[in-house]
Amino acid sequence: MENANKKGINTISDFEIFSIFIIFSFLLYSLYPGKKLTEYAINEDKNYDLTEIYLKNIYQKYPENVDLLFALSNIYLKRGKTTHARELIQKIVNINDTEIKDKATLYLSRIRLYSINPASSNFKEDMIYLENYYSSEPFLANPEKEKYLKEYASVFIRMGLYKEGFESFYRILTARERSQEYTNMVFKELTRIMKAGNMLKEKAIKLSVFETLLSKDDESANELIEIYLQAGKPDMARSYSLKILKLKKLI
Amino acid sequence: MRERILFTILSFLSLNVFSVSSQQENLMELSYQSFVYTKDLENAYLIAKKASKIYPLDLQWKKRLAQVCMWTGRQDEAVAIYKKVYSIQKDFSVISPYMSDIKNLDGNFYEKVLLERIKKSYSDEELLSLLNLYIQNGNKEKVESLLSENEKNIKDKKIWSESAFFFIELGNLNKAIKLYEKSDKPKECYFHKRAAWLYFASKQNSKAIEMLSKKIDKCFKEEEFTSLLIDIALINGDLKKAVKAINLAYKNGNYREIDAENLFKYYFPSQKEKARDIAFSAWKKFSKEYFFQLFLSTFEKTEDKLKNLKIYFPNENNIEDFLSVYLENFRSLSDKEKNTLKETLLDTRDEDLLTSYFFILTSTGTFQERNQASSIFSCHPKMKSETLFALSFLKMSLYEYREALDCFYFASQNKPNSPNFFLNYGDFLKNAGFNTEADFYKRLAYENYLKNPPSDRESLAAFLRLSMEFSYSNNYEEILENYKNKISDNDYHELLLSFLSSKDMPEKMEYVMRKISYKPEWANFYLFTHGLSNTEYNPSSKIEPQALSGFYYSYKNKPAAVEKAWEALNNAPDSYISNIWKELSKEAYPSYNISGEYIDRSFAEKKEISGNFSKLISKKVKADFKMTFWEMNLLSKEDFSQKNINGNNLYLGFSGNYWKAYIGWEKKIKDFYPVKIELNPPLYRAKYKASFSLNNEAEDTFLLEVSGKENSLYQEFNFKAGSDISIGANLLLNEYYDQNGLYLGKGAQEEIYFSKKMRFYSLQPYLKEGSYSSSPYSPLASAYTISSYNPVKILPENFREAGLFVFLERKNMRAGRWFFPITLNISYNSSTHFYYSTYLNIIKETRRAGEISLNIGYSNGNSTNKDNLFSFNTSLNFR
Incomplete structure (x- = not known):
């Protein structure tokens, strides 16, 4: 190109340079997130450390944004910073808004969930609180209840508290009548804990009390049969299968 | 926008429908699993069938249904499903696990599938499967076409071998061999054996042998293989191959009895050792007495057999059995064998064997044998009772009563105080001649029985026997009657008869004997001796002929004794023929004799043939008739007036128990008529014999026989000093006459001798003296001499002679065996100096007291003529 300049030959015209500038400016403008940045940060579910820094900065800029507060609080939970999370949530507990209040209660429950310690003297109390909360009407009304229920089970699994987790979910399932949907959700998480804790053989027999309850849902019924089979209880699997098949008039 | 809404609705619906369908299918699958796990196969079948109906395109369910059909016995349905699945999927892997079931249930489909597979993608495995199907169905054509179509592709040699075995079983030998050659040749032994059998069946024995011989070194461990080769080779006469095969079988131990026998026979003539080992091994293997006998037959001598028994059977318990065999045949053993x-x-x-040995010796052994055994064996309290009893009998037979009693006492030590012992001991003592002691012990037995009445039948019978002897009861018959049911019938009758005989009541005995079935021999004999033989009962018909013979003989009824002896002789086994019967028969039964003689002397030879017939003509008199023809050739070198001379003589004789008399006609140059009387009256431990003859042929010299005659008086006295020693003396007085009756002189010969019999020979030294005195007319003797033989001696010269006879012979001769007694005589004679003679007899005595004998003799010099004599005599006696 240097050789070309020396010879005085033009490689690109001024118009062409201008046009390229205009195109790139448009592209940058159209692709820049702008106001969507906050939304992205709130929904970010990876890179918790970077997200934490980013959310903190945004929250300082927009302290009135409740969603940011919940998001940051969520990140703190994920990173085990329950004290920070509680401090944040305490700020909005007293806001006179039902939706925010319910969400704050949910977060406080989650904070308590993440804080449980079987060695602590409050463990039993915590467990009773959590079981009550995850069976409560406000939680059942939460459209994301499946996600949080899964989180509830995951915490037990992560901490290796399979027995406690099983007992807790078993109690929730037997506590009182609830929707079929929620029953299925709880049963699903219950079986997840059982499988993770390798408790199929030991606990499968306890599930027989839910046979009628679960027979209304195909997936759950199948799950129960499968558990029976995996637990080495083919006779139970057979009798339950027959029950379901007859119910479905397949046999 | 409308399409988007429609798409969304349809998507939702389809998702929902598929979700429901998926859960249902999942449920069915889980249920199926739970049914299978719990073996609830009927529900498994129902659910699989339902699922197959709901999901007709799902092959997995079809497979499950087919599987559960198999399990529940619905094979036809299963195969139908498999066929359907295969027709849809054309995937062999789907049905491959079930091919064996399909083969069993639908052979055609199985065949079709495999044929498709082989055509599409050839594999040895599938070809083999199809081949096996055809083989199983026995479809020869299909096997052949399958092999020919795929010949180039076949890599697995097992296919060829399977086919080869198929064809060989069909009997197609050529095809089978061709195919087998292509294979890796498994089960060679079986194949070759089968092929050989087919060759054999088609009478191609050589090919069969060749087929088997190829593999015999490899297959000799199979009994059937070697047996087949052996049998065919033997049938074909191929001894070499048969022997090789038998040898292999023998080494391997899988031979049959017939093989061992054949191999034994093969080696026996040339390799006795090997034959022996074979017989021994076969005996070990088959435990057949026959092989033991074969084994023994390899030894020529019995002592070798016995020695080798010890070597071959050092630890065999049944060596006693073998020895028993020898003991049983003891009588026919040679002395060496006996030793x-x-x-x-x-x-x-072994005490059992010794027991048998002692019994056999007692009953059949010679004095020396018994004596020898008795000196070796003495009784010991630790010996078995049976052995001690046997030994006691042996010793008793030798009159060694003291030792015999000791043996008996030791033998009975086990029960010294029992009445049975006392009774047996008493019996024994009685037999031994100790009557007082015998009475004592028998009485002791009786008293014991009285104290403790016996309960068993035998002891009770013994007690009753003693009662008869010691109770002095007059009502013994009643006592016996009381015990009738407690003892055996035979014992009862025997005791009753004993009692009656003791009371001398033969008539009553006869009455009893007629009633009972058990008739003791002694009772018959008793009745017979009491003159009851001709009664209704006729006991003589029930007595053994030898006993009657003895009875008649003792009562001087010789013809009756002879008749019974003859009967006994005809009925008894060889070994039981006693000399008494023989002698009786010899004396009394008509007998015939034909004999020939040849004599060669220094100057003449003589040939003679004679016949003899004898018969008992009255109870006590036997007649004899004898006729002889003779011819003498005088040897030309001597100066004889005649070259030959012949003559004949006839004799008629009579004899009784103690006398003989005969008259004769001798035709020589001049006839003369001899008369002779012989007496031998019976004496105790001595024999006396006297004979007187007139006009007898001169015995002293050969020439006198033809030229003179003599009158003689002969007396002999013999005293028996012991069982084997005798002393005797004889005196012979002669008067000599010429043929015209001119008295020539007289002479006397005295002899004294001593005789000692040993086991195998007898010795008889003697002294003899002859003194003669001629009449003054002696030189005038008008002898019709036939020669001028020098020296001619009309009368013998005076002489003195000392000599020794040696008789080599066995004491007891038995029928059926050859004997070779030899007589040797050596003497010194003052007239003719040294003299010796030797005679060899070859004798065989026949069963019925007949005899065949040959006699060869040679002598040099005798008391009156010094010349050599060779004689040969043969004789045949028969009845």
Whole structure:
């Protein structure tokens, strides 16, 4: 190109340079997130450390944004910073808004969930609180209840508290009548804990009390049969299968 | 926008429908699993069938249904499903696990599938499967076409071998062999054996042998293989191959009895050792007595047999059995064999065998044998009772009563105080001649029985026997009657008859005997001796002929004794023929004799043939008739007036128990008529014989026989000093006459001798003296001499002679065996100086007291003429 300049030959015209500038400016403008940045940060579910820094900065800029507060609080939970999370949530507990209040209660429950310690003297109390909360009407009304229920089970699994987790979910399932949907959700998480804790053989027999309850849902019924089979209880699997098949008039 | 809404609705619906369908299918699958796990196969079948109906395109369910059909016995349905699945999927892997089931249930489909597979993608495995199907169905054509179509592709040699075995079983030998050659040749032994069998069946024995011989080194461990080769080779006469095969089988131990026998026979003539080993091994293997006998037959001598028994069977318990065999045949053993047997018995120290040995010796052994055994064996309290009893009998037979009693006492030591012992001991003592002691012990037995009445039948019978002897009861018959049911019938009758005989009541005995079935021999004899033989009962018909013979003989009824002896002789076994019967028969039964003689002397030879017939003509008199023809050739070198001379003579004789008399006609140059009387009256431990003859042929010289005659008086006295020693003396007085009756002189010969019999020979030294005195007319003797033989001696010269006779012979001769007695005589004679003679007899005595004999003799010099004599005589006696 240097050789070309020396010879005085033009490689690109001024118009062409201008046009390229205009195109790139448009592209940058159209692709820049702008106001969507906050939304992205709130929904970010990876890179918790970077997200934490980013959310903190945004929250300082927009302290009135409740969603940011919940998001940051969520990140703190994920990173085990329950004290920070509680401090944040305490700020909005007293806001006179039902939706925010319910969400704050949910977060406080989650904070308590993440804080449980079987060695602590409050463990039993915590467990009773959590079981009550995850069976409560406000939680059942939460459209994301499946996600949080899964989180509830995951915490037990992560901490290796399979027995406690099983007992807790078993109690929730037997506590009182609830929707079929929620029953299925709880049963699903219950079986997840059982499988993770390798408790199929030991606990499968306890599930027989839910046979009628679960027979209304195909997936759950199948799950129960499968558990029976995996637990080495083919006779139970057979009798339950027959029950379901007859119910479905397949046999 | 409308399409988007429609798409969304349809998507939702389809998702929902598929979700429901998926859960249902999942449920069915889980249920199926739970049914299978719990073996609830009927529900498994129902659910699989339902699922197959709901999901007709799902092959997995079809497979499950087919599987559960198999399990529940619905094979036809299963195969139908498999066929359907295969027709849809054309995937062999789907049905491959079930091919064996399909083969069993639908052979055609199985065949079709495999044929498709082989055509599409050839594999040895599938070809083999199809081949096996055809083989199983026996479809020869299909097997052949399958092999020919795929010949180039076949890599697995098993296909060829399977086919080869198929064809060989069909009997197609050529095809089978061709195919087998292509294979890796498995089960060679079986194949070759089968092929050989087919060759054999088609009478191609050589090919069969060749087929088997190829593999015999490899297959000799199979009994059937070697047996087949052996049998065919033997049938074909191929001894070499048969022997090779038998040898292999023998080495391997899988031979049959017939093989061992054949191999034994093959080696026996040339390799006795090997034959022996074979017989021994076969005996070990088959435990057949026959092989043991074959084994023994490899030894020529019995002592070798016995010695080798010890070597071959050192630890065999049944060596006693083998020795028993020898003991059973003891009578026919040679002395050497008997000796070896004795040593073997001593080595084995088996008391059972010794017991048999003692019994056999007692009943059949010679004095020396018994004596020898008795000196070796003495009784010991630790010996078995049976052995001690046997030994006691042996010793008793030798009159060694003291030792015999000791043996008996030791033998009975087990029960010294029992009445049975006292009774047996008493009986024994009685037999031994100790009557007082015998009475004492028998009485002791009786008293014991009285104290403790016996309960068993035998002891009770013994007690009753003693009662008869010691109770002095007059009502013994009543006592016996009381015990009738407690003792055996035979014992009862025997005791009753004993009692009646003791009371001398033969008539009553006869009455009893007629009633009962058990008739003791002694009772018959008793009745017979009491003159009851001709009664209704006729006991003589029930008595053994030898007993009657003895009875008649003792009562001087010789013809009756002879008749019974003859009967006994005809009925008894060889070994039981006693000399008494023989002698009786010899004396009394008509007998015939034909004999020939040849004599060669220094100057003449004589040939003679004679016949004799004798018969008992009255109870006590036997007649004899004898006729002889003779011819003498005088040897030309001597100066004889005649070259030959012949003559004949006839004799008629009569004899009784103690006398003989005969008259004769001798035709020589001049006829003369001899008369002779002989007496031998019976004396105690001595014999006396006297004979007187007139006009007898001169015995002293050969020439006198033809030229003179003599009158003689002969007396002999013989005293028996012991069982084997005798002393005797004889005196012969002669008067000599010429043929015209001119008295020539007289002479006397005295002899004294001593005789000692040993086991195998007898010795008889003697002294003899002859003194003669001629009449003054002696030189005038008008002898019709036939020669001028020098020196001619009309009368013998005076002489003195000392000599020794040696008789080599066995004491007891038995029928059926050859004997070779030899007589040797050596003497010194003052007239003719040294003299010796030797005679060899070859004799065989026949069963019925007949005899065949040959006699060869040679002598040099005798008391009156010094010349050599060779004689040969043969004789045949028969009845």
